[in-house]
Amino acid sequence: MDASKKILRRIPIIGLLNAIVSIDLLRRLTLELIERKIYKRVVEVNQNHCPRRSQEDKYYIVSNLLRSFIRAWREGLISPRVRRHLIEELGGKVLIPAADKVRSFRQEHGFNPPKFVTISPFSGCNLRCAGCYAISSSERAESLDYHIVDRILREKTKQWGSHFTVISGGEPLLWRSQGKGILDLAASHQDNFFLMYTNGTLITPKVARRMAEAANISPAISVEGLKKETDARRGRGVYEKILRAFHNLREEGVPFGISVTATRENAEVVTSDEFAEFYLKEQGALYCWLFQYMPIGRSYTIKLLITPQQRLEMYRRIQRLVREKRYFIADFWNSGTLSNGCISAGRPDGGYFYINWKGDITPCVFVPYSTHNIKEVYHQGGDLNTILFSPFFAAIRKWQYAYGFMKSPTEVGNQITPCPIRDHYGVMRGIVEHHKAHPIDESAANALTDKSYYEGMVDYGERVSELTRDIWEKDYLDPEREAVLQESRR
Numbered sequence: 001m002d003a004s005k006k007i008l009r010r011i012p013i014i015g016l017l018n019a020i021v022s023i024d025l026l027r028r029l030t031l032e033l034i035e036r037k038i039y040k041r042v043v044e045v046n047q048n049h050c051p052r053r054s055q056e057d058k059y060y061i062v063s064n065l066l067r068s069f070i071r072a073w074r075e076g077l078i079s080p081r082v083r084r085h086l087i088e089e090l091g092g093k094v095l096i097p098a099a100d101k102v103r104s105f106r107q108e109h110g111f112n113p114p115k116f117v118t119i120s121p122f123s124g125c126n127l128r129c130a131g132c133y134a135i136s137s138s139e140r141a142e143s144l145d146y147h148i149v150d151r152i153l154r155e156k157t158k159q160w161g162s163h164f165t166v167i168s169g170g171e172p173l174l175w176r177s178q179g180k181g182i183l184d185l186a187a188s189h190q191d192n193f194f195l196m197y198t199n200g201t202l203i204t205p206k207v208a209r210r211m212a213e214a215a216n217i218s219p220a221i222s223v224e225g226l227k228k229e230t231d232a233r234r235g236r237g238v239y240e241k242i243l244r245a246f247h248n249l250r251e252e253g254v255p256f257g258i259s260v261t262a263t264r265e266n267a268e269v270v271t272s273d274e275f276a277e278f279y280l281k282e283q284g285a286l287y288c289w290l291f292q293y294m295p296i297g298r299s300y301t302i303k304l305l306i307t308p309q310q311r312l313e314m315y316r317r318i319q320r321l322v323r324e325k326r327y328f329i330a331d332f333w334n335s336g337t338l339s340n341g342c343i344s345a346g347r348p349d350g351g352y353f354y355i356n357w358k359g360d361i362t363p364c365v366f367v368p369y370s371t372h373n374i375k376e377v378y379h380q381g382g383d384l385n386t387i388l389f390s391p392f393f394a395a396i397r398k399w400q401y402a403y404g405f406m407k408s409p410t411e412v413g414n415q416i417t418p419c420p421i422r423d424h425y426g427v428m429r430g431i432v433e434h435h436k437a438h439p440i441d442e443s444a445a446n447a448l449t450d451k452s453y454y455e456g457m458v459d460y461g462e463r464v465s466e467l468t469r470d471i472w473e474k475d476y477l478d479p480e481r482e483a484v485l486q487e488s489r490r
Contacts, residue, residue, distance in 0.1 A: 021073045031070065035063050048349075051409040051476040054337040057322075061338055064328040068286040072255060077284050079253025085190075085215035101161030113160035114346040114353065114388065118365055120168045121149050121182070122175035123357040127199050128298075129222075129233050141170070142357045146177035146185070148374060152355065153189050155384050165189075167196040168365065170357065173207065183207070186214040195220060197259050201238060203245035205252075212252040220259040220289055221245060225269040226278065233261075246283050257287035262331075264293075264303070267310045271317040276327050287328040290318070294366045294422055295453070300443055302456040308463040315416060315468065336418030337476075341405050344420070345396035346388045353387065360440040361387050363396050367421050367428065368444035369437035392435040396420065399427060409480040414472040417465050425457035 020030050042062065043055045072078050078086075105113045124141030156162040169175075172182045186194050193216050200221035203211075211217050221242055224230040230239040249256045258279050260270045269275055270290060279285045292311070293304050306314065315334040321327045330338055343351040344364035354362045359375040362368060371392040377383070387393065399420060404412035417423035420431075431437075432448075439445040447453050 021070055027070065027074070031067070034066065038062055038066075048340070048406065049409055050337075050340060051412060051480050053476045053479065054340070054409075054412075054415065057335070057337040060322050060326075061328060061330065061335075064322060064326050065287060067326060068280070068328050069255075072284060072286055075284070077250055077253060078255050079212050079215075082212060082215045082253055082255065086193075098161035098163060101159070105160060112348040114156075114162065114348070114351040115160075116162055116164040116166055116352045117152060117156055117384075118166040118168055118352055118354045119144070119149060119152060120170060120172075120354070120356045121177070122170045122172065124174050125169060125171040125199070126174065126201060127171070127234055127238065141174075143175060143177055144355075144357055144359060144374075146180045148359070148378070149177075149185060150188070151378070152374065152384065153185070153192060157189075157191060159384060163192050165192050165194050166352070167194055169197065171199055171202065172196050173198060173202040183210045183214060183217070186211075186217045190214075190216060192216065194218070197222065199234065199238070199242075200245035201241040203248055205248050208245075208248035208252040208254055211249070211254045218255050218257065218286075219245075219249070220257045220287075221285075222259045222261070223279070224261060225266045225275065229266045229269055243283075246285075250284055255286050256284075257289065257328075258285045260288060260290045262290055262292045262306055262314065264306050264310065267306045267314055271314050271321070273321075273325070276321055276325065276329065280327050280329075288330070290329060290331045292331070292333060292422075295457075296366060296368050296447070297441075297443055300447070302453065302460070305460060308460065308467050311464055312467045315471070333419045333422060334416055336415035339418075341403060341413070341415050341418040342396075342400050342420055345393040345400075347397055347400055347405065353393065356440065358440070362440060363393060364421070366419075367432075368440045368447075369432045370440050371435060371437050392431070392437055395431050395435060396428075399431070410477060410484060412477070414465060414468060415476075416468040416472055417461065422457075423461045423464060425454070425461055429454065 020026050039059050042059045043052065046052070046055050069078070073083065102112055121144040122141060123143070153165060156165075167182060175182055182196065186192075187210075196217055196219050198219050198221055200219065203219065203221075211219070222234070223239075223242060224233045227239045230242065231237065246256070262270050276288070280288060292306055292314075295302050295305060311334065314331060318329055318331045318334060321329055336342070339350050344353065344367060345351065346353045346363075352364075354365045354367075355374050356362070359373040360370040361372045361374055361377075362370045371390055372387050374387075377386050401407075403418075403420075404415070421428040439448060
């Protein structure tokens with residue numbers, strides 16, 4: 001392993017890649033070669049035996065990210081330091097040793113560890129967006145201590161071989177603890193790559209420069225559409241501040257993306273060609289994470305949920321934007337095939353769980369119920385595996401397997417509706433009640449006693465499942481059944 005890393009460092013790979021990216025013919029031929037290899041590995045080899053259409057979905061999203069990265073490199077939007085870190089550090093220090101740690105975990109526990117953890121270290125925010133799950137408030141902001149967050153990162157890296165961390169909030173750039181902030185955390189954990197969800201209003205030239213120096217952090221900046229939609233939900237003038245943040249990041253060569261909340265009011269705008277072209281081409285964003293509004297948090301309401309018909313149309317639009325326009329757009333939850341379904345509760349092969357500013361640990365950012373607190377776990381001598389093997393999390397993973405995770409390609413449940421709290425609300429509600437998981441905030445408590453909320457969520461999931469069932473059967477499962485039938489006739 002050490003020899004492999006030494007060899008990797010000796011190769012003048014940055015210079016070689018610079019040449020490939022800058023010469024049109026060489027770039028085109030190299031991209032075609034890489035994409036053929038990706039297609040063969042993902043679609044044809046198909047190690048986990050998923051439906052072929054699911055694997056094609058994965059191929060397009062990986063290929064599109066590669067294209068975004070090459071375009072940004074060619075246009076000078078990724079600094080030399082960030083390029084070197086992505087290639088040498090993540091390649092030479094992260095990917096190679098991670099395989100050993102994953103293998104060791106699997107040998108001890110019988111399954112692969114989670115891939116990452118999402119942490120919201122601070123509840124405070126300088127904005128007050130309607131429906132934000134963080135219930136942010138500067139007056140009563142709560143915070144995790146730096147040493148706890150630092151321990152979480154060291155622990156997951158050592159125990160799981162996990163070198164990817166998601167930071168959310170509140171607004172992460174406001175977090176200060178023990179004289180340190182989120183950029184200090186990134187700088188001190190060079191063996192991790194950070195995806196940070198942020199409103200972008202605090203990304204000054206100085207902050208962008210620090211991100212470039214750390215070289216291991218990519219901000220996903222929240223927008224609600226174009227100017228009209230963004231200022232309507234986030235506040236007047238926020239859109240212009242976001243554009244300045246984009247400029248600052250481009251100037252320093254920091255790769256960035258966008259994060260979007262799709263509601264009944266903006267679903268058409270955020271899946272339009274105009275939206276995708278503006279942010280992912282004109283502004284230089286590499287990726288787009290699209291989160292359909294989930295009615296939790298401050299002022300939650302089912303009335304903001306996209307309608308079942310809108311959700312079906314969003315699926316069709318994003319399939320076209322990904323497959324034909326070749327953008328990197330992942331839609332939670334319509335893009336469930338990309339992750340083989342729900343990844344909450346630390347599911348093997350791509351899973352995670354969430355830790356908030358109070359230390360409450362939940363299966364997912366959108367499931368506001370908990371049986372453990374990280375501060376109490378550490379105080380009692382436990383670690384991250386204590387949470388991973390909790391009965392609450394184990395029950396959710398059991399449902400994931402029953403729904404279709406790792407099943408044969410003819411038996412996989414509808415991954416266009418993969419979420420146990422959004423698409424199968426009765427399932428998650430039953431698990432929460434059985435394991436006496438407590439609500440982490442007042443809104444989550446209110447939802448448990450709100451009969452109309454329960455009925456509305458159950459009805460919503462049933463209607464979406466009915467609308468998408470034919471797509472799942474025809475496009476994903478029928479080809480697999482036909483292949484089995486043809487094989488049986490040989």
